[in-house]
Amino acid sequence: MGAQVYADLVILGGSVYTFNARRSVAEAIAIKGGRIIYVGSIDEAKRYVRPGTEIIEAKGRSITPGLIDTHAHLAMWGLYSTRYIDLSYPKVDSIKKLVEVVREGASKRDKGEWILGRGWNHALYPEGRQPSRWDLDQATEAHPVFLWHTSGHMAVANSMALKLAGIDERTRDPVGGVIERDERGVPTGVLVEKPAIDLVARIIPKPSIDEWVEAITYAMKEWVSEGITAVKDPTVHGYSIDIIRAYQEVRRKGSQILRIVALYWAQSLEELRRGYDIVERSRDSWLRVPGIKIILDGALSTKTAWISRDYRDSPGNRGLPTLDIKEFREMVLEASARGYMVSVHAIGDIAIGETIAVYEEAVKRHGASGNIYTVIHFMLPEEDHIHRLRSLGGYAEIQSGFIYFLADAYYKNLDTDMYSRILPLRSMVERGLTICNGSDAPVIPYPPRYGIYAAVSRQSSRGLDINPGEGIDVEHVLATYTSEAAKCLGMEDLIGSIENGKLADLVVWDRDPMSIGDPKELLEMKPLYTIVEGKIVYRRQ
Ligand SMILES: [Zn+2]
Numbered sequence: 001m002g003a004q005v006y007a008d009l010v011i012l013g014g015s016v017y018t019f020n021a022r023r024s025v026a027e028a029i030a031i032k033g034g035r036i037i038y039v040g041s042i043d044e045a046k047r048y049v050r051p052g053t054e055i056i057e058a059k060g061r062s063i064t065p066g067l068i069d070t071h072a073h074l075a076m077w078g079l080y081s082t083r084y085i086d087l088s089y090p091k092v093d094s095i096k097k098l099v100e101v102v103r104e105g106a107s108k109r110d111k112g113e114w115i116l117g118r119g120w121n122h123a124l125y126p127e128g129r130q131p132s133r134w135d136l137d138q139a140t141e142a143h144p145v146f147l148w149h150t151s152g153h154m155a156v157a158n159s160m161a162l163k164l165a166g167i168d169e170r171t172r173d174p175v176g177g178v179i180e181r182d183e184r185g186v187p188t189g190v191l192v193e194k195p196a197i198d199l200v201a202r203i204i205p206k207p208s209i210d211e212w213v214e215a216i217t218y219a220m221k222e223w224v225s226e227g228i229t230a231v232k233d234p235t236v237h238g239y240s241i242d243i244i245r246a247y248q249e250v251r252r253k254g255s256q257i258l259r260i261v262a263l264y265w266a267q268s269l270e271e272l273r274r275g276y277d278i279v280e281r282s283r284d285s286w287l288r289v290p291g292i293k294i295i296l297d298g299a300l301s302t303k304t305a306w307i308s309r310d311y312r313d314s315p316g317n318r319g320l321p322t323l324d325i326k327e328f329r330e331m332v333l334e335a336s337a338r339g340y341m342v343s344v345h346a347i348g349d350i351a352i353g354e355t356i357a358v359y360e361e362a363v364k365r366h367g368a369s370g371n372i373y374t375v376i377h378f379m380l381p382e383e384d385h386i387h388r389l390r391s392l393g394g395y396a397e398i399q400s401g402f403i404y405f406l407a408d409a410y411y412k413n414l415d416t417d418m419y420s421r422i423l424p425l426r427s428m429v430e431r432g433l434t435i436c437n438g439s440d441a442p443v444i445p446y447p448p449r450y451g452i453y454a455a456v457s458r459q460s461s462r463g464l465d466i467n468p469g470e471g472i473d474v475e476h477v478l479a480t481y482t483s484e485a486a487k488c489l490g491m492e493d494l495i496g497s498i499e500n501g502k503l504a505d506l507v508v509w510d511r512d513p514m515s516i517g518d519p520k521e522l523l524e525m526k527p528l529y530t531i532v533e534g535k536i537v538y539r540r541q
Helices: 042-046 074-083 095-107 133-139 159-164 194-201 209-224 240-253 269-274 325-337 349-366 383-391 401-413 425-430 448-457 474-481 483-488 519-524
Strands: 009-017 025-032 035-040 054-057 062-065 067-069 115-120 145-149 154-157 178-181 187-192 228-233 259-265 287-295 341-346 373-377 395-398 435-437 506-509 527-532 535-539
Touching: 009 042, 009 506, 025 042, 035 042, 067 474, 067 483, 074 115, 074 209, 074 228, 074 240, 095 115, 095 133, 095 145, 133 145, 133 154, 133 159, 133 187, 145 159, 154 194, 159 187, 159 194, 178 194, 187 194, 209 228, 209 240, 228 483, 228 527, 240 259, 240 287, 269 325, 287 325, 325 341, 325 349, 341 349, 349 373, 349 383, 383 395, 383 425, 395 483, 401 448, 425 435, 435 448, 435 474, 435 483, 448 474, 448 519, 474 483
Parallel strands: 009 054, 009 062, 067 228, 115 145, 228 259, 259 287, 287 341, 341 373, 373 395, 395 435
Antiparallel strands: 009 025, 025 035, 062 506, 145 154, 154 187, 178 187, 506 527, 527 535
């Protein structure tokens, strides 16, 4: 065997973690035509070598399937990186610093041009409050300024931007959103939840398809350097069609270096139906648009996720649904009747319960086969929810990296009982629920190593514990980025494990995540090579 068939690429002498059903470990791989043709011993793999076969000597390092981020706004991240000022922590660690950075950004732009930024996180600022329009006015009064909070569920605008949007004392809060005000009733510039944020966001000039293409191309190049080989992008509300067109353009140009599964994001029945032309049943391994995303509640860091008890220090506030429940149910049932993948953002226990109930109804009506149902975030499930999601064949689309970056805000906003229930990974594993991991970038940084570390250690970047008993081992965390994650994309027949016949998406790492001493070392793991469909798309210099 192996005598007649020659490989394009052979990887020799590593710990090959296959993530096949038996989770077996091999020492070499041969690849031809973008597919894996052999997994096993070094001696056998060498028989596929001919002059011209590229050989990677792994020298005992570890090899895993390419990592899959099952929930990340890659296109938006790219746009942020190419067009927005980075306000993320620790680069910006105070309101004072935020003002400085915005002032500097404004100095490079013509008067009247929008100054856009993202990623501020006041939970980590010494001032102990949100930035306001008056802070931003100190940076510039000659440009409209609009800055997104790291959660994406809050933003702050300066006085000029508020004026352009027509927001003043007389403006009433839109349904589902809050225009924050001072004790005199004057808007502070802080806008909470989409309906309020949109009052300003909708007047900012839309990016062109070319700008999205540039953003996507930039992002893909960056992301493969962290071992990511496939991404499920739920796109951005109001921009879904433009983003999907841009992905199609990138695919057409042949410049795609990682796989994309994009979802059309709808928040009403009418909007859902407008997307029917763009959702498609393609079997293309590079780009698929198999279904929809809906957001049902807010976020914990902004006290807007829909939960069963009051937020800490906020009597009466239990968050809120972001759309009418009846309409939400109709949307899910209509989409599932069309055979779509349905992914619903549900963080609070009440939102999760509502989502699972409608999924159960959809399965009852339309059968389980073919459809994929995921609950995005799944932060505060009850035990019963875990059991029911598994029983209906659905998946938890979680982001363990939230623990690392956002735990401090959760701690501040939730009572002790709620806080200790966040993201019960071990309970999910023990009950056999499929867990698909991801970053939700740009909500937090995209590198999977943060999520890998946090799922094991259950610690935030500042050492705060969250429910340490709910940690899982490194091998299972890696499964949530590979073999399990592939199911969330509906691509487990093609990717997610290193097996004969599968597409050759692989990472050769600079260390072995399975045999490290201090879990903190996981934060440092980096690829030496990232390979997509047999092509080296990243090579560490
Ligand atoms: Zn998201």
